[in-house]
Amino acid sequence: MEVEINYLGVELTVEGDYTPAVAGKTYGPPENCYPEEPSFFDIEDIFVEGTSIMEMFQCFAICTNSSPIGHTDALLDLSTKVCELCDERGSDYDEAE
Numbered sequence: 001m002e003v004e005i006n007y008l009g010v011e012l013t014v015e016g017d018y019t020p021a022v023a024g025k026t027y028g029p030p031e032n033c034y035p036e037e038p039s040f041f042d043i044e045d046i047f048v049e050g051t052s053i054m055e056m057f058q059c060f061a062i063c064t065n066s067s068p069i070g071h072t073d074a075l076l077d078l079s080t081k082v083c084e085l086c087d088e089r090g091s092d093y094d095e096a097e
Contacts, residue, residue: 003041003082013047014078018086041083043075 003014024036045054 003085005082005085007078007081010048014043014082015045015047016041016043016082018083021087039083039087041079041086043079
């Protein structure tokens, strides 16, 4: 699926797989109970104005180890923000492919 998001002032198109949250069940027989699971967005590619920046982003991270924000931290932050956006929009993204 594709999600349009403004991240740090830049309009991005993020492609990936969104998994909606699952509410836990904490009542009834123990064998029927399970913990809640948060939503998750697995980033496959990132585009700026139609140009993929994922490979460039990864190469840049390797070259600049002095950055205060690591490459994986930035991807995790972006993934979290996309997930929050999908969660807010609810069923619009629950069935998206």
